[in-house]
Amino acid sequence: MATPAAPSLLLLPPTPLPGLPFPPRPWAAPFARRILSRPPRAGRPRLREPPPAPPPVEEVAEEQDVTPPLRLLEPPQEDDPFPPEMEPADPDFYRIGYARMMRAYGIEFLEGSDGMGVYASRDVEPLRRARVIMEIPLELMLTITKKPPWMFFPDIIPLDHPIFDIIESTDPETEWDLRLACLLLYAFDIEDNFWQLYGDFLPSADECTSLLLAPKEDLMELEDQDLATKMLKNQQRAIGFWQKQWHKAIPLKLKRLAPDHERFLWALSIVQSRSINFKLRMGAFNQDANVLAPYADMLNHSHDANCFLHWRFKDRMLEVMIKAGHAIKKGDEMTIDYMCGVNSSFMERYGFSSPKNPWELINFSSAAKIHMDSFLSVFNIAGLHDELYYNSALTSGETNFVDGGVVAAARTLPTWSDGDVPAIPSVERKSAQALQEECQTMLESFSTTIQQDQEILDSDGHIRKTREIAIKYRLHRKLLLQKIIDALEIYQDRILF
Numbered sequence: 001m002a003t004p005a006a007p008s009l010l011l012l013p014p015t016p017l018p019g020l021p022f023p024p025r026p027w028a029a030p031f032a033r034r035i036l037s038r039p040p041r042a043g044r045p046r047l048r049e050p051p052p053a054p055p056p057v058e059e060v061a062e063e064q065d066v067t068p069p070l071r072l073l074e075p076p077q078e079d080d081p082f083p084p085e086m087e088p089a090d091p092d093f094y095r096i097g098y099a100r101m102m103r104a105y106g107i108e109f110l111e112g113s114d115g116m117g118v119y120a121s122r123d124v125e126p127l128r129r130a131r132v133i134m135e136i137p138l139e140l141m142l143t144i145t146k147k148p149p150w151m152f153f154p155d156i157i158p159l160d161h162p163i164f165d166i167i168e169s170t171d172p173e174t175e176w177d178l179r180l181a182c183l184l185l186y187a188f189d190i191e192d193n194f195w196q197l198y199g200d201f202l203p204s205a206d207e208c209t210s211l212l213l214a215p216k217e218d219l220m221e222l223e224d225q226d227l228a229t230k231m232l233k234n235q236q237r238a239i240g241f242w243q244k245q246w247h248k249a250i251p252l253k254l255k256r257l258a259p260d261h262e263r264f265l266w267a268l269s270i271v272q273s274r275s276i277n278f279k280l281r282m283g284a285f286n287q288d289a290n291v292l293a294p295y296a297d298m299l300n301h302s303h304d305a306n307c308f309l310h311w312r313f314k315d316r317m318l319e320v321m322i323k324a325g326h327a328i329k330k331g332d333e334m335t336i337d338y339m340c341g342v343n344s345s346f347m348e349r350y351g352f353s354s355p356k357n358p359w360e361l362i363n364f365s366s367a368a369k370i371h372m373d374s375f376l377s378v379f380n381i382a383g384l385h386d387e388l389y390y391n392s393a394l395t396s397g398e399t400n401f402v403d404g405g406v407v408a409a410a411r412t413l414p415t416w417s418d419g420d421v422p423a424i425p426s427v428e429r430k431s432a433q434a435l436q437e438e439c440q441t442m443l444e445s446f447s448t449t450i451q452q453d454q455e456i457l458d459s460d461g462h463i464r465k466t467r468e469i470a471i472k473y474r475l476h477r478k479l480l481l482q483k484i485i486d487a488l489e490i491y492q493d494r495i496l497f
Helices: 028-034 057-063 091-096 162-168 176-189 195-199 215-219 225-245 261-274 343-349 371-380 402-413 425-444 449-457 467-496
Strands: 007-013 100-106 107-112 117-121 131-137 142-145 276-282 285-294 307-312 317-322 333-336
Touching: 091 225, 100 467, 117 333, 142 261, 162 176, 176 195, 176 261, 215 225, 215 467, 225 261, 225 343, 261 285, 276 307, 317 333, 317 402, 343 467, 371 402, 371 467, 425 467
Parallel strands: 307 333
Antiparallel strands: 007 100, 100 131, 107 117, 131 317, 142 285, 276 285, 307 317
16 A cells, blocks of 8 residues: 655664654654554663563453443543554553664755755745754763763763763863763763664865864965864873873773774764754753753754754753744755854854854954944844844845844944933045955965965865865954955945945
C-alpha cells in the first residue's frame, strides 16, 4: 500500500544505534504512521529479562473481570501506529528519555559556502505565533553544568574513569570549554556512540575556522594586535592544559583520546564555536549549562535571524522555532542570532566576522562630533542607543545602502545632542569631513587595500581556512570604514532637509 507524503522529517545519526523501539506517543502517532512502519532506534540499549511465559488460557479466563469500568470521560482511541510484532518500550524507561529521537519539520541540512546549514524545504507563511522546526532531546546532547551537583548528559562516564578526574579538577566557572572538550573527546572514543557517528558532520581541522588552530603567521594577517595576542594566549592555555593532563604516565585509555595537542585544540575549537549556554531545570535544580546540541549546531548566525532556541523544561527538549510573523521561502537558510558584540569577540569564539555587524565599534580620536538626531533621521534609524535599528517602514523607495554597517556608524560615531537645539548645517559638514578624513587615515594604515584583499580571497590558489578568515576580518573592518565614509557623504547632502 502506498504511503502518503510525510509532513515531517525524522532524523537519525548516520547508522542506527542500538536501543529500544521508539515508544508511541499520542501527539506523535500520526507522523510515525506516515513515515515508517518500523521506526528507527536511538538512545542507549537496555538489558531486560525475557518476558515471562503467558499463563494458561483457563487461568486468564478466571481472572478476567467482565464488569466494564466506569469512565465519565473516555479519551478517543487511536489505532496502533506500529505493527503488532513490535514490542512497545517500557513507559518508565521512556519517561527517563533514553529512547527518544530528534525530529525535524520542513527543513533539510545542506552544505553551503559556510559549511553545513539548515534550509527550508518548503514555503512558510507568516503566522502570529512561533512554530517548531526541530526538537532535540537532552539525551542526544553533551551537557556539562557549571556548578555542583555537576550533571553530565548523556551519562556515559564511569566514576572510575580517569577522564572524570580531569574534568573534576577544572574550574567550572572559567574552564567550561576545557571540561566540555574532555567530554567530547570521551564520547568520540565510545564505540557506536551517537557523537562518534555525528562526528561525520563536524568540520575537520582543515575546515575549522577557529583561530585556536591558526599558526602565528595567520594571526598576523588579522592586523589587530590585541586580538592576535589574545588568541596566542588562548592557544597557550589549551596546550598547557593538555601537557599537564596528558603526560607520559597517563593510562592508555586516556592517552588515545588526545594523543597530541592538535587533537585537543580541534575538540576545544568545536566546543567554543558550536556550543550554547542556557539554564537547565532538572528536578529541583536550576543550572547554568554548556551544551553541544546536535543538528541545532548547524544553524548559522545572522543579525536578522528568523529562528530562536527554546528550552522545554517538561520534556527536557531543545526546540528550534521560527519567529512569529516571518515568511520563509523554500531554499532560504534558517539562522539564529548568536550574540551581541563586536567582530573581535565573534572571531575569538566563533571564527567569523561581518561587515554588517550593527554592534561593531571604532575608536575615533578626533574632537569633531555630529548631531545625533539629525544623523538618525537621515537614515531612518530609531530606538535607544543600545537598541538602534533601521526603520524601513519610513523609506519611500527601496534602497540597499542602509544596513547593519550604517547602524554601527550611528552607534560608534562621536555625536552630540543638546535638548531641542537644532544642528547648524555648515558646522555639521565640517565635523563630517573631519570624521571622514580620520576614517581614510585608518584605511591607509592597513598594509593592503580593499581590492587587494578581495583579489586574495577570489584567487584560485589554495588558502588555509584560518588565513582566509583572518583576511576577511581585516577586510570587513575596511568595508565598515568605507561605509561610514559614504554615510557621512550622504549625511552632508541631506543635512538641510
